[in-house]
Amino acid sequence: MNTKGTLPPKPPRRNVAGAPAPRRRPVQRRASSRRAIVGLFALALLALAAGLTAGRCAGTPHTAAPAAYTSPYDWEGLERTGDRLAYYENGELRSDLGVDVSSHQGAIDWPAVAADGVDFAIVRAGNRGYTEGALYADERFSENVDGAEAAGLATGVYFFSQAVTPDEAREEADFVLGLLAGRPLDLPVAFDHEPVSDETGRANHLAGTELAACARAFCERIEQAGYDTLVYGNKRDIARFGGDVPDGRPVWFAEYDVAVPTGQFDFVMWQYTSTGTVAGISTRVDLNILFDAVG
Numbered sequence: 001m002n003t004k005g006t007l008p009p010k011p012p013r014r015n016v017a018g019a020p021a022p023r024r025r026p027v028q029r030r031a032s033s034r035r036a037i038v039g040l041f042a043l044a045l046l047a048l049a050a051g052l053t054a055g056r057c058a059g060t061p062h063t064a065a066p067a068a069y070t071s072p073y074d075w076e077g078l079e080r081t082g083d084r085l086a087y088y089e090n091g092e093l094r095s096d097l098g099v100d101v102s103s104h105q106g107a108i109d110w111p112a113v114a115a116d117g118v119d120f121a122i123v124r125a126g127n128r129g130y131t132e133g134a135l136y137a138d139e140r141f142s143e144n145v146d147g148a149e150a151a152g153l154a155t156g157v158y159f160f161s162q163a164v165t166p167d168e169a170r171e172e173a174d175f176v177l178g179l180l181a182g183r184p185l186d187l188p189v190a191f192d193h194e195p196v197s198d199e200t201g202r203a204n205h206l207a208g209t210e211l212a213a214c215a216r217a218f219c220e221r222i223e224q225a226g227y228d229t230l231v232y233g234n235k236r237d238i239a240r241f242g243g244d245v246p247d248g249r250p251v252w253f254a255e256y257d258v259a260v261p262t263g264q265f266d267f268v269m270w271q272y273t274s275t276g277t278v279a280g281i282s283t284r285v286d287l288n289i290l291f292d293a294v295g
Helices: 032-057 110-115 141-150 166-180 208-224 235-240
Strands: 078-081 084-089 095-101 120-128 135-137 154-161 189-193 229-233 251-254 269-276 285-291
Touching: 084 095, 084 285, 095 154, 095 269, 110 141, 120 141, 120 166, 135 166, 141 154, 154 166, 154 208, 154 229, 166 208, 189 208, 208 229, 229 235, 235 251
Parallel strands: 095 120, 120 154, 154 189, 189 229, 229 251, 251 269
Antiparallel strands: 078 084, 095 285, 120 135, 269 285
16 A cells, blocks of 8 residues: 555546536545545555556466465554554554444434544445335435534545446436535545345346446546545455456455454455444444555
């Protein structure tokens, strides 16, 4: 992962309707969340370029054994206090603590959440039904985004996809963009595509290439509108892509009940429990740490 580098300034991107792209809100509490995403995007692009170059330069059909994966994080710097995790490097805090929420959490007291040490929130924008395929907005989307922002938390959103074609994925992205209506975000829009427990789930048996095409279509449409993207998943979900997230996009990794993550791939955010407790939220809630640029 990129450690301290930044990307060169980009020309303003435009949204799908041709209007100027929404400006991203500067994070007031701490800039580390934004630096992490930008720095890790840069590293992903460099790694992709290096892989392409190596492929072009290979002069023989001999295939070397893949190198053992090495995490960019030194997990000895991970500290746990109750259900809270923090990551330190050389004695310096290099992570932010966050929640991801939906209407399942009910009404949330966002000032109390912020006072309990939470830095950011990823809010569900909506979902596609896993049988009939209709699109639904989360009932508390606007309430949660407004409340989190007013409390000073950095905010991002996610959409629970059940797309089975790239066209459906683009439809989902347009649905999210309609809900955002140009609203600036501090953090990315996440694509969350998971199998469901119901065997009749419409997207449960997508081939890896089909899933990758859906993820790419969703993310590209969101990025065209000026937002950054993440791809969410656990080890099984990432394996469904064939082990490689489309175009090296940053990963939001889910793995619970482990001392340290065991995923053999890079990620920028770790959802480490689904049973966290936070003041102002009456239910159990997912807790996440977002890693700052490291190294």
